Amino acid sequence: MTETRESIDLIVRADTILTVDEAGTVITAGAIAINDGVIVGIGDEPQISARYTATEVLDGAGCSALPGWVNTHAHLAMNLFRGATDDVTLETFLDRLIGAERRVLSAETVAIGARAAMAESLLGGTTTALDMYWYPQTSRAVARELGFRLINGPTLMGDVDPEGNDFDAMLVQAERILTENRADAPNDNLWLMPHSAYTLGSEQLRRVSELAARFGARIHTHCAESSGEIALVAAQHDARPLAVLDEAGLVTDTTVLAHAVHLTDDEIATIARIGATVAHAPISNLKIACGIARVPDLLAAGASVALGTDGAASTGSLDMMQTVRMAALLHKGVSQDPTLINAERAVRLGTADGARSLGLTDVGTLAVGMRADIQVVHTDTLASAPTPDPWSRIVYGASASDVRHTVSDGRVVVRDRALLTADEPTILRELAAASLLAHSAAHEG
Template identity: 40%
Template sequence: MNRWLIENATMITMDPAKPVLEGWLSVDGSKIAAMGAGSAPEEEKRQAGGTVNGDGLLFMPGLINTHGHAAMSLLRGLADDLKLQEWLENHMWPMEAKFTGDDVYWGTSLAAAEMILSGTTTFVDMYDHMDRVAEVVEQSGMRASLTRGVIGLCPPDVQTAKLNEAISFARDWHGKADGRIQTMMSPHAPYTCPPDYIERIVAAAHELGLPLHTHMSETAAEVAQNLKDYGVRPVEHLDRLGLFSRPSLVAHAVHLNDEEIAILAERGVAVSHNPVSNLKLASGVARVPELLRAGVAVSLGTDSAASNNNLDLFEEIRLAALLHKGVSGDPTAVPAAEALRMGTVYGAKSIGLDGVTGMLKPGMRADLIALDIRKPHFVPATDYMSHLVYSASGADVAHVWVDGKQLLKNRELLTLDAEKIRFEAQRAFGRLKG
């Protein structure tokens, strides 16, 4: 059905003009056509090729996960409770060196299934074998911003080969999957990429007209190393190298001083806040209230399932609201509505999709999810925005649509074979472990 209708709906729209709406919403093709309070007009009912009864459901925009490495789902639970560098160098990187394209395909499929089931409709992914990641996005029906993460700790010829691969991927896949795939360029981090290599990646991003994504200031040790190696902290270092001359998204940004926050705000740099991963790896707590006050677009990411260990963005939303209250002693530090914006509106803004997704509004893409609110933890019906942040979890998601196409119906995946994915992912891990 090309045009369809949701009736009897309670909607958290994330639209400041009407944040909560009791009424109806119609979808035409890939976009939200119209919406309103009360009963749908007769003309809308006549045009609808199908109707969804919203009774007992709470509708909201699909969640946006702005930092992750989806294929690392295969490494979930492999090496917990370790410091970042030990975790990376002694456990993650040796295993990842064994990954084949098929491993990446099945690991990403596992992540896509988990994300859809927990209400994420758009995700950012930085990894290798990105053609296989793009295949999963195409098949699953999700929306994604994809980038071949490039580590420059290698000989010059290997650096060039990696950069050429990243450029080819970005050029080949940008705008594909009916426009659901966008691409970026990604130096992995300032501590894994020499300065001249970062400059080459920035130049490629300018040539392609693409944004940039990198890890930055995740640990205090990383910042100290940057000072030792280059004489400046990571923000100034990347600024000097021109990274912020393109639209940029930095992951983590845990260890920032006031001057660095001001630079990020001035350059329009977005930050992906990954609270669960940062806590698990004891990286610290990002200065999110200060970033938000400075006008920085702060979104939410899960990071990989190897450092989280799930991809439930509702958990990140809840923690973003709670964590900053706890460390600041200020219960107003990140209110519920702001935490929800971080998982929706700010997520869209941080990857250049503001006006496209992240909000329920006519003309925007029909990326929406419905939660089952007939469960005890949604009662009484006092404040559904509060319930979404402080009570809900991904397990409450009943239905998911992206571009108007249903990906999840009554918690059944419609575009992915969950049983086959579980089997193939387990088999892939067995090969890697062996």
């Protein structure tokens, strides 16, 4: 008998596949066929096996496959400072952190922090992050090494940055980086990351906006995170954060606003009308005691909402499984309405909605033609069984440590809970050495 099956790179099997397509299609006893990084077939396992033969097959017995998490607000290399500023106010946190960053950050330490953060992310099923941090080109190199879909761009602050640049030098460098990134990957979207309305003046924000317009770059910024920020921005600009950013031309349908905790009804309507996305980071908001974002009101107004972790220094962990669960739980409790953000919606916020908000049209759902960013999660566990609803199994039962395999852009980067693209003990050793300096700097303030 001659072999009539098509040879491909990879088949991923799973008891359940949550495609997160528009219809919310769930496939039982399924398989996903992948070649050259692209999903070429998805459906019943016997049909996929009859049609394809693969170089590698990932077993998914007792598992659910779903798109990799899309983390829409992170400061990845901040893993260096994890635990250095716990249980303090946002103002103390920022004071300590910004000072410590100036003393500790270099291309070398950022690489160590970013490598640890991407390893943590991939092992927890997160394949993409929108990352605002210094030395962005260093993080891009680490992402290529680990197989992580890093979305970043130059960060701008009004003061001298940890690389020693003043604002004018930051702008020049930002232009160079955007030019480099455009040459590197002409089809990828470009990003500029003005830190916030309280760390940049009006004229500076306007100049960032001009640079973004010249490159067609998308904007990622912090907005209305705490009541302290509202007061600070009022003192500096005599206006609220959203109005300051909007006035500078920084709020468009491609803008991602981190946090947006303190919004008025009018501001919610404005965000929905413009089509900007709120990157909701519920665990960070709780840990730094910033308040609770009005996510149900944003969703009811038709605004785009996605989920993020924030940096490890403020949020503790980059665990998107916890973040998705928190988004599902928090607003039920606060509103005393258990019907808000059901399990399927929560998964969607952490996958398809995140991808769409970043302008990524080829990830976030599992379908033929999409790039293969997939997590395979063990859900036949004592913590998840016997829940019949597969969405509930992920949101209310699973933990990041249940992620068994992670496929990023068609490449198997985690197999049987082991990271294949970097050495975990080495990452931990380097992080421990670099963090000695980071933590003592944070305590000097």
